[in-house]
Amino acid sequence: MRTNVFVAAALAVAVGLAVAVSPFASASPDGLEKVAEDKGFLAEGTTAKIQEASPIPDYAFPGVENERVATGLAGFVGTLVVFALGFGLAFVLRRVRGRAGPDPAT
Amino acid sequence: MAYALKVADRDLDEARIPLLGVVGAFVFASQMLNFPVAGGTSGHLLGATLAAVLLGPWLASLVMAVVITVQAFAFADGGITALGANVLNMGVLGALLAGLLLGAAVRAFSPNRATFLALVAGVSWVAVMVGATATSLELALSDTIPLGTSLPAMLGVHALIGIGEAVITVSAIGAVLAVRPDLVHLGRFPAAERTPRPATAEGV
Numbered sequence: 001m002r003t004n005v006f007v008a009a010a011l012a013v014a015v016g017l018a019v020a021v022s023p024f025a026s027a028s029p030d031g032l033e034k035v036a037e038d039k040g041f042l043a044e045g046t047t048a049k050i051q052e053a054s055p056i057p058d059y060a061f062p063g064v065e066n067e068r069v070a071t072g073l074a075g076f077v078g079t080l081v082v083f084a085l086g087f088g089l090a091f092v093l094r095r096v097r098g099r100a101g102p103d104p105a106t
Numbered sequence: 107m108a109y110a111l112k113v114a115d116r117d118l119d120e121a122r123i124p125l126l127g128v129v130g131a132f133v134f135a136s137q138m139l140n141f142p143v144a145g146g147t148s149g150h151l152l153g154a155t156l157a158a159v160l161l162g163p164w165l166a167s168l169v170m171a172v173v174i175t176v177q178a179f180a181f182a183d184g185g186i187t188a189l190g191a192n193v194l195n196m197g198v199l200g201a202l203l204a205g206l207l208l209g210a211a212v213r214a215f216s217p218n219r220a221t222f223l224a225l226v227a228g229v230s231w232v233a234v235m236v237g238a239t240a241t242s243l244e245l246a247l248s249d250t251i252p253l254g255t256s257l258p259a260m261l262g263v264h265a266l267i268g269i270g271e272a273v274i275t276v277s278a279i280g281a282v283l284a285v286r287p288d289l290v291h292l293g294r295f296p297a298a299e300r301t302p303r304p305a306t307a308e309g310v
Contacts, residue, residue, distance in 0.1 A: 003286075010131075011128050014128070014132040017132075021139055029148065030150060031148075032238075039259060054182040075135060079135045081176055082130040082131050082173055083128065083130060085130065086128070086169055087123065090124075
């Protein structure tokens with residue numbers, strides 16, 4: 001399988017999971033949240049001021065009534081944002097090395 | 107993180123540029139998929155082992171940092187002040203542990219595919235438990251909750267979550283091994299064992 005095909009397929013799986021499966025994921029508190037709740041230190045975790053401005057708080061796309069659709073949209077956007085950042089980071093790292101190291105092309 | 111950036115250079119070849127994005131995307135998506143474990147609790151993949159197996163520990167640490175940072179800033183999930191701790195617990199510790207253990211195992215006795223996947227399962231579980239332990243230690247250090255109270259509870263629930271982590275990690279790695287075994291960074295099995303390649307392909 002060619003790398004581009006592999007990347008496209010894997011990304012499709014990731015987006016598919018985030019969009020179609022995550023709205024049906026368990027809404028129960030996760031491991032740490034549950035322990036925090038049971039042991040009474042959940043309230044000590046607070047969000048910072050800057051997070052009030054976060055574009056998609058709590059994985060619910062703003063302005064969308066249907067909870068499942070809102071979660072799916074949040075998953076769609078988030079997955080692509082992370083992909084873009086990861087790709088971008090790798091690309092930049094690559095460029096930096098290309099300039100610093102011996103590059104047969106130059 | 108700085109060291110990770112430096113070493114990342116070495117591990118980053120042409121094929122891995124888009125891979126970094128894909129692994130990040132997959133980890134992010136999987137972290138949204140909370141699966142129920144006992145007693146009204148859920149767990150989700152952390153993904154450090156998965157990332158480390160595919161990318162090596164250093165690139166994996168970077169990817170995990172990207173995922174967790176996006177969660178904090180774009181989704182108000184996980185604190186900003188706790189960002190460093192979260193990256194350490196869910197990303198770096200697991201990635202380094204998985205990288206070291208699996209890397210050593212592969213070098214020491216070149217496991218076959220089944221053994222390798224079994225090792226991946228074990229390491230995934232251990233990585234989750236180490237993350238849970240580190241979290242408890244940090245909570246104790248910050249005077250939030252004594253270690254004796256949080257550690258048993260954290261380890262108990264994460265022992266179950268670790269099983270989920272192992273299942274998902276092994277499935278994902280198995281799928282990648284099936285289509286593009288060369289993209290599995292830590293799974294560079296001796297070429298002769300599986301697909302014989304011309305000797306010239308080795309030194310590249």
